[in-house]
Amino acid sequence: MHVKKIFSTQLIFFFGAMVCLAQGKKSKGDAYFFQYEYKAAIEAYEQDMGKGTLTEQQFLNLADSYFKNNDFEKASEVYLKLYEKDSLLGNHHLNKMMQSLLKVSGEGKNDTLLTAMSSKFRKEFLENFDFNTQILSKKEEDEALDFQIFNLKSNSPQSDFAPSFYEDQLLFSSGRSLDKRNIYSPAGESYLNIFKAKSRKDGQISADVQPFTEINDSDYHKATPYYAKGLKGIFYVLSNTENGNLAFDDNGKNALAIGMQLPDGTFRLLLKDLSTSFYYPFYDEKSERLYFSANFKDSYGGTDIYYVYTNRGQIMSAPINLGPRINSPGNEIAPFIFENSFYFSSDVFYGLGGMDVYKSNLEDDTFSIPVNLGEGINSSYDDFGFIMRNEGDGLLGYFSSNRAGGKGKDDLYGFKVDEKPGLKxxxxxxxxxxxxxxxxxxxxxxxxxxxxxxxxxxxxxxxxxxxxxxxxxxxxxxxxxxxxxxxxxxxxxxxxxxxxxxxxxxxxxxSNYDVLVEEKEDQTVIKLKKFFFGRNSYKLTPEIETELDKVAAFIESFPAAQLRIETYTDSRGGSSTNFRLTQNRSDTMKKYLLKKGVPESNILFSVGYGENKILNNCTNGVYCLEMLHQQNQRSLFVILNHNLLFD
Missing domain, CATH: 2.60.40.10 (Immunoglobulins)
Known part of the structure; x- marks a missing residue:
């Protein structure tokens, strides 16, 4: 099984009569499909389709087989038929349908279909889609980085992918042949193995490419290595085996596990499930998290990225999905963290084509919107397995691609750049x-x-x-x-x-309006601490100015509010004197507020009411304690349009 993308790879396809879907019939195509023999699966499924014995699930398997075989026209036709039936198409297959349609009809011709499908997708996915569509269309030349991208001279005619730094060497996976090795028939290459080569100053690797012998030997897949420098251990994926032979689940599927090899020769099998393949381990030394890709049934699409907590590589938790901000209806693989940026690859349909590399910033254990790295690293083909490190005055990195001009099915590419890639x-x-x-x-x-x-x-x-x-x-x-x-x-x-x-x-x-106001004397007023003027005075004190500053702040927060300043006094003194005193107090407070920047249009009235509204029994000629007289000394800032402010 090839573990790169992992899924690499208008509508005028003629099936003859309407497809008749049967109930529960076995097909030879099933065995081929689960063994990744997609060409053989297509032949078997098409024969059964002609007999009218193809089940709905097998019809979907046929669509997937076309897709894997890069026959996007036939794939899109089958996916569309199933979409019209509203049957088995989950978000992952909707992504494949959109990929197929874009391959056949090009961009911009499926907007109506996408609009109809949008209700099926999560909010985060739609945000990611809108954002990347917007940023990829915003091509500002002055923000473009000067990439030096080069094909590695030591690539083979077979698949070479999944680069990883290993001290002064580069590790990678390859299907290049070795003596006495079995051939993995779906890929037509040797079972994948891990190789090493010396890194050179120009970013190339030496021509002396050798098998990486620091891990246990196996006749089957060993791939996608990651060297954890702090542990001095190698994480990698390997075929599930029992007693030296391939192990299969009930459907005849052989999957990949994750293991770790330590320098003393100790091997630990970390993650294994006969029905689930694990890909691209990445160990974050800082958090001790082991990131990886897997096709669990609870994924948001196909292959999602997960992590587990570890204690120096020993698994300490169940797998945790990175969530819908990173994982999409497509396939996400190849996690890599560099300087607080999280890089990964995805074949979600809104990319440049096939697998693309995306970058998300780590923010307090959450992720920013993943952004397509744009042209250069990404192409209309599959681009994946991105790694990078500081080198001299700039950055050196590697990735894999099956873009045109390579030497094999997948090639290793290097790049040099002055700063971290990614559209700003x-x-x-x-x-x-x-x-x-x-x-x-x-x-x-x-x-x-x-x-x-x-x-x-x-x-x-x-x-x-x-x-x-x-x-x-x-x-x-x-x-x-x-x-x-x-x-x-x-x-x-x-x-x-x-x-x-x-x-x-x-x-x-x-400011919360309801916290800043209160009801007094059947009116809505600004909530303030009670303050007092000096006896027979309208001079402002620091305490009064502090409260008036709150009024100014209220108007700044709610500039549509219209006020009436009301001032009252107690019954002591002559009534005409009290009217003048309270009017002077109201006017003085208004002048202070205007000086503080409150627009005059916000203060409709400033009124002195004298002793006209006594709140208790302390009227003229009645003896009262000072505290009772003070109850009648007050200033109110009444909000006249309270009932209209939020209409």
Missing amino acids: TLALRGKITTLKGDTGVEKAVVRLLNENGGLLAETYTDDEGNYRIEIPWEKEVVLESSKERYSFFRKKFSEEELNALENTKYNFTV
Whole structure:
């Protein structure tokens, strides 16, 4: 079995009469299909189809066989027939159907079908799709990196793929022949083996390519190595065997396991399931996670990327799926982490073609939207198995591809580049809280606008007030956030500010209207601490100014609010004197607010009511304690349009 992509590889195909699908009939095609003999499976299935004995599942197997055999026209026809029946097509096969249709009819001709299918896909997938479609169409020449990509001279006519750094050498997988080795018939090559060669300063490898003998010998597949320098161990995949012979599941399928070879010769079989193949192990020294690809039944598509926790390579947890931000309805393989960026390959249909390499940034144990690396590393063919390291003043990396001009089925390619490849994006993330900073604001809308006010992207905060929004790179953006009964937030970012925010959070606060107001005397007023003017004075004290600053902040948060300033005094003194005193107090507070930047249009009235509205029995001639008189000394900032603010 070939473990590269792993699945490499209009509608005018004529089946004759309508296909008649039978119930539960066996077919020789099944055995061929599970042994990856797709040409033979096609012949057997087509014979059974002519007899009318093909089951729906076998019809789907036939479509997959066409697909694997690169007969995309026939594959698309069968997938479409099954799609119209709304039967067995899950998201993984919808991805294959779209791949086939794009191969046959080209881009831009299947928008109607994709729109009809969109309800079947998860939100994350649709976001990834929209983002990559947008960024791949935005070709800015001044952002293009100068790649030096070269074919390795030591490639063979067979498949050479899955490069891995090993001290001063390069490890890779190959189907090149060795003496006394069996031939793996589906690929027409030797069973895969791991080889090594010395790395040269120019990025090429030596012509003296040798089998990698530091791992146990086997007559069957050994492939996709990864050298964990800290453990000095080699992770790799190998064929499931029992007593030296291939082991098969009930369907006659032979799968791949993951093992680890240590320098002392100890071999550990880490992951094995007769019905599940494991691919492309990658060990992250920092987290001690072992990443890999597998085709478990609970995947989001075909082959997904998972990880397990380890203790120096010993498995310590069940496999954990990376989730729908990374895994798609397609196949995801070949995980690799470099400087906080997560690279992998996927054959999701919106790429440049076949398998493409994608990059996602690691953010507090979450992933940013995976971005296609674009032309250069990626092509219209299969590009996969990407690795990279610092070398001199730049970066040296390798990947595999079956693009035109190679020497074999898959070739190893090297590249040199000055900085990390990948189309530049802008990601803003953080948390929105209320003014006290202790309560997250859930379901607030967050928008990014361009310098002309055009909407670039929109999202909502989660239950804890966290947001994340990502777009193709812009030199200037405006961040806006709003939620009913909360203050509106707006911030413009320059290019310098955006660069400074890379890999950091941008948190901000908003005001909750209902927390800042209260009901008093049958009116909605701004909530303030009670304050007092001096006896017979309208001079502002620092305590009064502190409360007035809260009023100014309220208007800044809710600029549509219209106020009436009301001031009252107690019954002591003459009534006309009290009217003048309270009017002066209201006017003084208004002048302070205007000086603080509150627009005059927000303060419709400033009124002194004197002793006209006594709240208790302390009227003229009644003896009262000072604290009772103070109950009548008050200022209110009444919100006149309270009932209209959020209509």
